Amino acid sequence: MKMLQTLQHFCCSLSIIVPIILASDKMPVTHQTGGLKMHPLFLTIGNIQLDIQMQVTSHAWHCIAFIPSPKFNIHADFQTILLACIFHWLLDMVTASLKVAAKDGTSLVNPSGNIQNCYTPLITYIADLPKQQLITGVAKNVSLVTMAKLSQFGDPTATAP
Known part of the structure; x- marks a missing residue:
């Protein structure tokens, strides 16, 4: 009995990694509001x-936010910069x-009902x-992924990463 309790305690004290995957794509919200677009984050x-x-039907992906994509009344070059900043x-x-949990870990309940220290790094x-x-x-x-520009695409010489 004592050995079983020690084993359970050891298993519960191990830290595990819970890899996080994010996905998003721009989508129109509605056409009645002037073509408002957002980036749902899954x-x-x-x-x-x-x-x-x-x-x-497994509901494995969850929408955690809607990131807006507003239009600004400025020069088109600055539009892209502002959108990227937002x-x-x-x-x-x-x-x-998620960043705090990836760095310091967080306590989560595993499928067995035990509490474990988990780290949540963004993997993709x-x-x-x-x-x-x-x-x-x-x-x-x-x-x-490289320092190549459009004019260098397809060149046989490799560019720096």
Whole structure:
């Protein structure tokens, strides 16, 4: 009996990693309000089996925020910069508690009902190319992973990462 209690205590004291996956895509909210668009932000955990995660009826993905995409009455070059600033500021606010849990850990209940210390690092962000450019803060016609510009795309010589 004592050994079982010690084993349960040991299992409960282990820290586990709960990998976080985020996804978003711009979508129109309604046409009656002048074409207002938002970025719904969805979250799931990475240790759910993929076949279950992708079933709509499993409810594995949860919408955690709607990030607005407003229009400003300014030059088009500044529009993109302001949209990127708003997107990053709101994303920072929405994920603030996840960042703390990734760094310091948080107590969560496991499926057995025991409390465990869990760390929640962001492992991936699923997005289309324009959203990837917005997230990484690079201009259009520039590579997301290298220093290559549009004129260098397709060159046989590799560019710096």
